[in-house]
Amino acid sequence: MRLRSLVAVLAASAIALTGCSGDTEAAGDSTVRVGVTPQPHGEILQYVKDNLAEQAGISIEIKQFNDYNRPNAAVLHGELDATYHQHKPFLKTYEQERGGDLVWVAPVHLEPLGLYSKKYSSPQEIPNGATITIPNDPSNRARSLKLLEDKGLITLKPGAGQEAGVRDIAENPRNLQLQELSASQIPRTLQDAAAAVVNGNYALKADLDKPIAIESPKGNPYVNGLVTSSAKQDNPEIAKLAELLTSQEVTDFIKREYGGQFVIPAS
Structure with missing residues (x-):
């Protein structure tokens, strides 16, 4: 009888432990692993994690990267569930080049x-033959060229779009030398150039002063957003995270934290 009682107790304990293990796994299922670049994406997502996620019933694990390509690769390899660091043109180019x-x-x-410039206070002051550094990834390269065109420094060929490159420059009256570098490297080399086109997140990270020219937000296709794999696009936790990132609370945080200059909520 004692032996039977001991077996029964052990069996019940095993069932209880199995149940606990299952509960842990179920709870773990609500964790969303997200790849970000530190500023502003990591800061915005940290705000969501600290202030909104628990009430929404999800847990957020944040993984920071200092380049634009590795987060997507991590999602495709199953190491992450989503990324929050890129815009649609960059995503399109990534898939075309890397699959x-x-x-x-x-x-x-x-x-x-x-x-940005440490030497000149307006685009008009940039002299003939000066060097301007721009990002070398295709989508931000095109974006940079459009900014330079809008400020009267160059003219692009008709029809040059979101994949424009230096080859698409029709007129360069000041004979400007455009040097392409990794976007993350550009702030560190700003002192060596007349001016540089810098992405907002890297300008924040480098604590740069006010730019001498800035891209217009009106009708801008380069809004940063949440991206996942096709296998996880219907995941309810991904949907909850998207809801939080586009909430009024996050909109207010972005306005409050970044002053409406370097980071602007999507409309």
Whole structure:
């Protein structure tokens, strides 16, 4: 009888432990692993994690990267569930060049590109033959060229769009030398150039002063947003995260934290 009682107790304990293990796994299922660049994406997502996620019933694990390509690769390899660091043109170019099946989920904010200089206070002051550094990834390269065109420094060929390159420059009256660098490297080399086109997140990270020219947010296609894999696009936790990132609370946080200049909520 004692032996039977002991077996019964052990069996009940095993069932209880199995149940606990299952509960832990179920709870773990609500964790969303998200790849971000530190500023502003990591800061915005940290605000969501600290202030909104628990009430919404999800847990957020944040993984920071200092380049634009590795977060997408991590999602495709199953190491992450989503990324929050890119805009649609960059996503399109990434898939064309590297493959993969990624899905745009929701727009969150815009980081207007800025033209920065430690030597000149306006685009008009930049002299003939000066060097301007621009990002070398295709989507931000085209975006940079459009900014330079809008400020009267160059003219692009008719029809040059979101994949424009230096080859698409029709007129360069000042004979400007455009040097292409990784977007993350450009702030560190600003002192060596007449001016540089810098992405908003890297301008924030480098604590740059006010730009001498800035990209217009009106009708801008380069809004940053949440991206996942096609396999996880119907995941309810991804949907909850998208809802939080586009909430009024996050909109107010972005306005309060970044002052409406370097980071602008998606409209």
